[in-house]
Amino acid sequence: MRSMLKTSAAAFAILAASMGGASADGLTGDLRIFLDTSNPAPRATMEKMISQFQEKNPDLNIETTVIDREAYKTQIRNFLSANAPDVATWYAANRMRPYVEAGLFEDVSDLWADPAIGDNLASTKGAMTIDGKQWGVPYTYYQWGVYYRKDIFDELGLSEPTTWEEEKANCQKIIDAGKKCYTIGTKFLWTAGGWFDYLNMRTNGFDFHMDLLTGKAKWTSDEVRQTFANWRELIDMGAFIDNHQTYSWQEALPFMVKGDAAAYLMGNFAVAPLRDAGLTDDQLDFYQFVEITPGVEKAEDAPTDTFHIPANAQNKEAAREFLKFVVSPDIQTQINDGKNLGQLPVNAQSSVDKDKFLEQGFEMLSTNSPGGVAQFFDRDAPAEMAKVAMEGLQEFMVKPDNLDKILDRLDRAQERIYK
């Protein structure tokens, strides 16, 4: 009796599944989603979005698991091979390469072949492409740039710089006023990677920067030395706060809030804690990192967070529908607005939230980054190289005289890592 029930249930399930295939809505079965959006605001955003998808597909049994963002980075290796969900969050570019190469991510080029996605998401397509195929979809990205204390600039009679000379002249005046130009906390290394990204992209251009991070250019080359020479000008001026090697990026925020430092080269996620610390939008402003070598096209860092379908997923059909849903213009507008993720939508048809920084960032990325959009130092370079290199960058910021030793070490690491 029981076996008969089971068979008929199975038959019904198959029938339902085939019906589900016929119409886009009315998906059935289970959909397991793993998220790394463990902070309260992004978590609530994601849960709200998933409940909307649930409403559209009442017969689908959605099961969401939120894992702590740091723990996720190690757990993903296990669950992708052992107990794969149907949808998982991750990051674009080189950070997804190990899983693509191990055959653990599903090829979703078919989704991108649809012009509704392929055209509207063109700006991030490169970051999702490995070996000519796409391996997931982005759901948000955010600009990097210089966030600065407008009130301090006004007080000292400074205006937003656009060239390297202006940048240094501004900085000298800030130092003369007894403050530091930039706050930074390099305890966890990646913040130094942000400075290197910008200095190198402005000194040598996007293509050279990518050649360096993908192992085609050498760290001991004259181009890279020029980048470090430019950086050293700032270090020798005393532009950065002291003892930055002991602080995390959050611990470096108070220097700017208290007015001991005037600016912070950071991603847009720094705006929320700065506002929480009491800085108003009148005090806080943003400018694009200045030109260094004239004629080099400006390129920007804009890290992209992504959704992927694991190769071992059970319900790939529902997962594909979910990915389409996530990148649709309305959902993109909704989840990226100021009340939710507070970042930039990836779909060109979406609208950007009325937020000073998001609007400026969107403007910058869509009209003033002809050089290209990079992901970030530790996402564009292989993880192992990123670690060794960022350690070298931190050492350089503390002991600029060690540069030759550091560059030799990075060359050796490069030879070993890119084989």
Added chain:
Amino acid sequence: MAQASVEGTRQSSWWHRNQQQLTPWLFLAPGILFFLFYVIFPIFQSFNLSLYQWDGLGAAEYVGVSNYEELYWDEAFYTSLKNNVIWLVLYLAAIPAGLFIALFLNQTVTGIRVYKSLFFFPFVISQVVVGLVFTWFYDPTFGILNVVLGSVGLPPMNVLGDENWVTVGIIIAGLWPQTAYCMILYLTGLNAVDPEQIEAGRLDGAKGWRMLWYIIVPQLRPATFIAFVVTIIGALRSFDLISVMTNGGPFGSSRVLSFYMFEVALSEYGFRMGYGASIAVVLFLIMLAFIAYFLWSMYKEEKAR
């Protein structure tokens, strides 16, 4: 029926004959099995893994001893090794410190239990909390340390940001709970000190340092031995304080072998399982040398009795 009872008596008599030898093994069996499966077997697995190149995802590739070859050329490995030695040497300061605090607390004064608890307190709280407290203490901008240094006319220092000081700074943080641990060991040891010997010593005119050195300390030998063992092992497995206080930095100068192994094999930018395993093997061999020495000296002690 008859046959069965014969069988039964024979079996029970065999059990009866060997009961004395078998019972301890039966009791030990679960422990031995777990020990083999979770300790001994993984040790050999690590040895094996250290000969492979493996990212934890794809197929492992046999590379012979090339991981060890790379270790030989790896500056970060020597930094870690050097720091391990510094840890081993400086961490031993917990033993005399613990002894003196124990001597100080080994008196009958009102409220002595409260003082003992206060001294023991750092051992009870988590190492993570110890690390955080000391990080704030050392903070170059907001910390108390530089206020204290300034008040006696010394220049400010950034302990955790200076590659020459960072390891010492972390060890001092580690000594805080470790001293409490040694203190407890000595307090129990002091309970067992023979009052007659002290009396005899006193009659012979010994007091102060001579009393301590010739009468008390020799009687504390077992406590000293245990304190030595736990301190050495504690120094070699130092990890949590480094992770909390500096994350191995600045530029990798506060790493020790266990932290470097974690970084290489399991952290965000790592996943080189084979290389991590080769570091683990080196650390294991160092520990093995100490453990062998401890076992040997314990064996000698037992035999002498």
